Amino acid sequence: MSRTYLGMPAFPRAAAESTRDGTLRANLRHATHTIRAKRAAAVAELEDWERLRAAGAAVKDRTLHHLDHYLPLLEENVTRAGGTVHWAADADEANRIVTDLVRATGEREVVKVKSMVTQETGLNAALEEAGIRAYETDLAELIVQLGDDLPSHILVPAIHRGRREIRDVFRDRMADWGRPAPEGLTDRPADLAEAARLHLREKFLRCKVGISGANFMVAETGTLVVVESEGNGRMCLTLPETLISVVGIEKTVPTWRDLEIYLQLLPRSSTAERMNPYTSMWTGTTDEDGPRDFHLVLLDNGRTDTLADEVGRQALRCIRCSACLNVCPVYERAGGHAYGSPYPGPIGAILTPQLRGLASPLEESLPFASSLCGACYEVCPVAIDIPEVLVHLRERVVEGGPVTVGGNRTVIRPAKRHALERAAMRAAGWAFDHPAALRRAQRLAARTRRVHPRRLPGPGRAWSDTRELPEVPEESFRDWWARTRGERP
Amino acid sequence: MTDGPAHSAGRARILGRVRRALADVPRYERPEDHPVPRDYLRAHGERTPAESVDLLAARLTDYRAVVHRTDPPGLPALLAELLRRRGAHRVVVPVGLPDGWLAEAAVEQVVDTAELTARALDAVDSVVTGCALAIAETGTLVLDAGPDQGRRRITLVPDHHLCVVRAPGQVVDSVPRALERLSPVRPLTWISGPSATSDIELDRVEGVHGPRTLEVVLVESPEPPS
Numbered sequence A: 001m002s003r004t005y006l007g008m009p010a011f012p013r014a015a016a017e018s019t020r021d022g023t024l025r026a027n028l029r030h031a032t033h034t035i036r037a038k039r040a041a042a043v044a045e046l047e048d049w050e051r052l053r054a055a056g057a058a059v060k061d062r063t064l065h066h067l068d069h070y071l072p073l074l075e076e077n078v079t080r081a082g083g084t085v086h087w088a089a090d091a092d093e094a095n096r097i098v099t100d101l102v103r104a105t106g107e108r109e110v111v112k113v114k115s116m117v118t119q120e121t122g123l124n125a126a127l128e129e130a131g132i133r134a135y136e137t138d139l140a141e142l143i144v145q146l147g148d149d150l151p152s153h154i155l156v157p158a159i160h161r162g163r164r165e166i167r168d169v170f171r172d173r174m175a176d177w178g179r180p181a182p183e184g185l186t187d188r189p190a191d192l193a194e195a196a197r198l199h200l201r202e203k204f205l206r207c208k209v210g211i212s213g214a215n216f217m218v219a220e221t222g223t224l225v226v227v228e229s230e231g232n233g234r235m236c237l238t239l240p241e242t243l244i245s246v247v248g249i250e251k252t253v254p255t256w257r258d259l260e261i262y263l264q265l266l267p268r269s270s271t272a273e274r275m276n277p278y279t280s281m282w283t284g285t286t287d288e289d290g291p292r293d294f295h296l297v298l299l300d301n302g303r304t305d306t307l308a309d310e311v312g313r314q315a316l317r318c319i320r321c322s323a324c325l326n327v328c329p330v331y332e333r334a335g336g337h338a339y340g341s342p343y344p345g346p347i348g349a350i351l352t353p354q355l356r357g358l359a360s361p362l363e364e365s366l367p368f369a370s371s372l373c374g375a376c377y378e379v380c381p382v383a384i385d386i387p388e389v390l391v392h393l394r395e396r397v398v399e400g401g402p403v404t405v406g407g408n409r410t411v412i413r414p415a416k417r418h419a420l421e422r423a424a425m426r427a428a429g430w431a432f433d434h435p436a437a438l439r440r441a442q443r444l445a446a447r448t449r450r451v452h453p454r455r456l457p458g459p460g461r462a463w464s465d466t467r468e469l470p471e472v473p474e475e476s477f478r479d480w481w482a483r484t485r486g487e488r489p
Numbered sequence B: 001m002t003d004g005p006a007h008s009a010g011r012a013r014i015l016g017r018v019r020r021a022l023a024d025v026p027r028y029e030r031p032e033d034h035p036v037p038r039d040y041l042r043a044h045g046e047r048t049p050a051e052s053v054d055l056l057a058a059r060l061t062d063y064r065a066v067v068h069r070t071d072p073p074g075l076p077a078l079l080a081e082l083l084r085r086r087g088a089h090r091v092v093v094p095v096g097l098p099d100g101w102l103a104e105a106a107v108e109q110v111v112d113t114a115e116l117t118a119r120a121l122d123a124v125d126s127v128v129t130g131c132a133l134a135i136a137e138t139g140t141l142v143l144d145a146g147p148d149q150g151r152r153r154i155t156l157v158p159d160h161h162l163c164v165v166r167a168p169g170q171v172v173d174s175v176p177r178a179l180e181r182l183s184p185v186r187p188l189t190w191i192s193g194p195s196a197t198s199d200i201e202l203d204r205v206e207g208v209h210g211p212r213t214l215e216v217v218l219v220e221s222p223e224p225p226s
Ligand code: SF4
Pocket: A317, A318, A319, A320, A321, A322, A323, A324, A325, A347, A376, A379, A380, A381, A382, A383, A384
């Protein structure tokens, strides 16, 4: 069974988890620092990086500003190439469309490529309810699925699991899902990868329905692009008879030529490679090569609400490279799960509250989960000014104002002061065991206050209201959360 | 399903929301009016064709593809030798594999046809194909399912892929130059090294689902006189 993010945050789970926190933090630190250095080298190789970045941002802006032009164009070209386009205004609609499509094939199981959008809609749970089993095929997603867990990083979703834990998960759970792990499985990464290869191959060869997302959709040609490393994407995109791709409407780019920008920006920014091992591009269906039926489900689910915010809409440029996670001091401390959605880190802090609306204390707290240090903006390959959006959203939380929810414009009231302080404190909790980061953040918050002269609560305010920094022993964000929310540790 | 009422309702709702969300965009503004600076480079550095081929070889190697170089007359012997070393008995080939490439190889050739199932492919040892082009700067092979490449699945399921690149003709310098030459109408597969994962403690492991061994043969013809 796959867990969903519904009802998050539910940080404290089992006592076992708190012991895992040390591992989590060590893994995260190791991961983010390794990727960071490699990425800088891959980016430095291109002397025109800044120009590519400017072009990448501009093409996305052009698309977003004229999405009413590009979406019908995309639909027309996908249809002309033999695909079928569906429109899903929200998660339930998307899940219903996909479930119906799978049902129509008569199949009871599907193979899936890692796709954040189907995590966002909770598709696996919906399929399960309809008696359809969805197999995650990305290695990390497989680890997460077998371990009945949630992803914690965009690029390396099982970053919070060490090799020994992965071995145990494979040994104990693979048999429940299909081919069991080989006898005497070791915790060597190569052996673990081999176990996954064998376990999944059987499913690739058997399954007649594949489900994917896409990194890009080209409006003028109707082409979809999936960028990956392991080859599980190629398996799901080419072996099944029916392919269903669920894609957020913001993944559109106008022209074929525009791919020359993103296929340079994305791999270098994401995995720090000149090019990722595999990229698949397909336009509708091709006789005798790949799926006979291709369905594209275009998903809104809060994207048009985000589009309605002139400051916040830049979040829709995101190409999900995860570079902003890897430089973020808050993410490094808090871990991916703390963000309560498939989108962790700085991008999650601005995207989730906009996609879902400032609907609960979780969403209200997310814009405060930042020290506004600006590192995320510096690395973002499409130049999303994340600090600007954070400050904008904080203002919305504090002062209220117009927002669009479910396509309707409404005005939200300012968050109640005590609720707000709690939200800010929650997000800031990580910092209390990090006085240096805290001081830096306070300085930055003070600086920002000049830009936004009215009230800027948030960590700066919350912290400055704390007369004395509490002497907190080494405590993780999760533990802190558990303690302050009074939930079972 | 495209014409169902649910379909058009969802479509109308989303497009309506998009239009309302974009109320600040002037009505007269056309998409092309929104400026896109395209002053980035078409390629990074100036190279002779021979230098581009050298760079391709270096970048392929960097991503753990095994690179061999030969001239056209030497190709059949080299392919035969590589398959022998690999211990390959059954080799899948696209329908349009050029005559003679496997003339010296002592292998059973399995021709890619629509009847060839994924399971049958899983039982072959190697696949030999050409490519549409190769990108020097990134060490990338691009396959477009042309007659000398076959359906996408044949370069995916077998564990060993031998890919022939005709140099310098098929070698381009950069990603922008590659896209200029490719057709979006064809299904494309871009391959940069064997499949890999870093999902376990960020340790890079070669080969998860795609071919775990990628061998590239650069067949170098003398440069045409300029
Ligand atoms: S916001 Fe920018 S840096 Fe972060 S994941 Fe998206 S594109 Fe990458």
